[in-house]
Amino acid sequence: MPTRILIIGGGYVGLYTALKLQRGLRSGEAEVTVVNPENYMIYRPLLPEVASGTLEPRHAVVPLRAVLRKARFVSGALTGLDTAARTATVQPIAGPDLTLGYDELVLALGARSKLLPVPGLVENGIGFNSLEEAAHLRDHVLRQLEIASATTDHELRRRALTFVFVGGGYTGVEAIAELQDMAVDVLEGYPELDRSEMRWILVEAMDRILGTVSADLADLATTELTGRGIDIRTGTLLESAENGVLQLSDGTKLASDTLVWVAGTRPQPILGELGLPVDDRGRLVVDGTMRVDGYADIWSAGDCAAVPDPEQGGTCPPTAQHAVRQAQQLGENLLLTLRGHAPKPFQYNSRGEFVTLGKNKAVGEVGGHKVNGTLAWTLRRAYYATQIPTWNRTARVLCDWAVGMPFGHDVVNFGSREEPRGAFRQAAKK
Ligand SMILES: Cc1cc2nc3c(=O)[nH]c(=O)nc-3n(C[C@H](O)[C@H](O)[C@H](O)COP(=O)(O)OP(=O)(O)OC[C@H]3O[C@@H](n4cnc5c(N)ncnc54)[C@H](O)[C@@H]3O)c2cc1C
Structure with missing residues (x-):
């Protein structure tokens, strides 16, 4: 029987763990299922460019079904876990709950906005x-x-x-x-x-x-x-x-x-309802190999886990850079475990970071050197162009960027699409 690997969450950690498995698994060794509410992964560092209209919203996402050709994809959300029976309860986008069994479980639910009790x-x-x-x-x-x-x-x-x-x-x-x-x-x-x-x-x-x-x-x-x-x-x-x-x-x-x-953000609240160990910030407590404390068959990484930081001490910051590297090691650790070897701890030294500030404007740090202005902006774009999974998406993003260079921002306000039936309802009134 192939090992059942269930990945909950199709963001950075979920996608990159599944990709690592897709490349590394031998035929018949394991079957991988990925569960995520949307059928795409959001490339969040590109969201500011979606907000400014530099990028088409669809170009800042990765279609999960298209890239995870060897995995099963389920559009739904985790609502419960039975660690003794090794099953997860998933609410699909419509219809009754699903019960999905697993031998190895990866929880990669990310984070959501953290609200404070401010009136209004x-x-x-x-x-x-x-x-x-x-x-x-x-x-x-x-x-x-x-x-x-x-x-x-x-x-x-x-x-x-x-x-x-x-x-x-x-x-x-x-x-x-x-x-x-x-x-x-x-x-x-x-x-x-x-x-x-x-x-x-x-x-x-x-x-x-x-x-x-x-x-x-x-x-x-x-x-x-x-x-x-x-x-x-x-x-x-x-x-x-x-x-x-x-x-x-x-x-x-x-x-x-x-x-x-x-x-700020906070981990998804469901994590605190699963009976698994969480820290004071609501993140799953994991060891250096990203195994959840006390559970040999449950793993977690990214924004929803307190992964020990090998570079700075403490726990890793909630960044895409860390999430991608953790996912690659997590995928590797699943392969090692399947083959009877010990998993390895996550190791990573950040090579730099960028903050985009608009067209031709950014600040960044690469290999200890500070950069700003057009150079930082170009380096940031070059970095993301090489990181986005699939040539299809890379090409779309590059085209958006190329079109945006000679022309200014598009002024079309298409907010009416948030109420697509408005005109139809209006027509019924007259
Ligand atoms: C606007 C913005 C800009 C950013 N810019 C940068 C940047 O420039 N550089 C950088 O390094 N980092 C950046 N980050 C941070 C980075 O995006 C996160 O650290 C990274 O996405 C974490 O990966 P993850 O897999 O843990 O979570 P995510 O990528 O958020 O994925 C979590 C997935 O789990 C799914 N999910 C949630 N609940 C459930 C459930 N109950 N069942 C099933 N699935 C569920 C979600 O829908 C989501 O698809 C940015 C974040 C934001 C919001």
């Missing part, structure tokens, strides 16, 4: 973790420009042109930088608006932005962003967002229809 946040805010959020924000910002240019109401105009992002980690910095860059770029098509009227505000609780990258790199990014008019408020909290009126801890009160909450 849920009603008025939006996260920046999914494809839908990134694509929506692009249309939303363009819609705000349309509102501001069309209205004669001074307050409405000011509200529409105020964009507030809470959280100055790399997700928040990349999101505000790309969207502000897009808004400035398309502004020449709005003769009624002046750049100085737009307010872009980045609120960060700590005393500097980009807390996980070096202080030098954070300084470079701060200089770039403030030079472009982005108002960075460090040491500041969002206290309330009721009725779209944002109260900051420094006393500022702003009316805004754009509140993007990027103040």
Whole structure:
């Protein structure tokens, strides 16, 4: 009987573990099943470019069925686990629950936005973790420009042109930088608006932005962003967002229809309901080989696991770079285990990092050297062009980038697609 390997989650860890197995497994050695709610993997570092319209949303994802040709794919979500019976309960996209058996289980559920109890946040805010959020924000910002240019109401105009992002980690910095860059770029098509009227505000609780990258790199990014008019408020909290009126801890009160909450992530809550060991941040406790403590047949890595960091000590940061390398070692460890060998600990030395700040703008660190501007931006693109799985996706991303070079950002606001039946319902009324 082939060994049943069940992978829950088809993000970085799920996809790259399955790819490693697909390449390494001998015929009949094991059967691999991957479970994920969507039938694609989101290439999250490209989401800021989806938000600015530089990339088509579909081009920033990897179609799981197309790349995992030797695995079974199930579109659904894990809802329960029976570790004694070695079964997982999965809620498929429709119909009754499925019970999937396993001999080896990989939990790769990633993380979701971490919300704080700020009044009005849920009603008025939006996260920046999914494809839908990134694509929506692009249309939303363009819609705000349309509102501001069309209205004669001074307050409405000011509200529409105020964009507030809470959280100055790399997700928040990349999101505000790309969207502000897009808004400035398309502004020449709005003769009624002046750049100085737009307010872009980045609120960060700590005393500097980009807390996980070096202080030098954070300084470079701060200089770039403030030079472009982005108002960075460090040491500041969002206290309330009721009725779209944002109260900051420094006393500022702003009316805004754009509140993007990027103040951190937390592992999927289901992990705490499975009876497996989790740490104080809700991450699965694993050893250096990424085996869940106390379970010889359950493995985990990526944002949902506290993987010991061989480079810095402590546990690995939640980055795609770490997730990919962990997945490759996890796949290798599954192959070793299947063949009766001991699994090996995860080893990795980061070779660099980049933060995109808009077209031709980025900061980065490669091999200990700081880079910024067009060079950093080009190196970042070159890196991702070589990382995206399949030539099909690489080609689509390269085409989007090539088209974007001579032309500016596209100004089309296609937000109406979020209500595709609106026109049909309207027609029924008349
Ligand atoms: C906007 C943004 C930009 C980023 N930029 C960078 C960057 O530039 N560089 C970098 O190194 N890192 C970046 N990251 C972080 C990086 O994307 C994550 O660290 C990485 O995705 C973690 O991989 P993962 O496999 O653990 O989780 P994910 O890639 O998030 O995958 C988890 C998968 O599990 C699925 N899932 C969730 N719940 C269930 C369930 N109950 N059942 C089944 N499946 C489930 C999810 O749908 C998802 O497909 C960025 C993150 C974001 C949000």
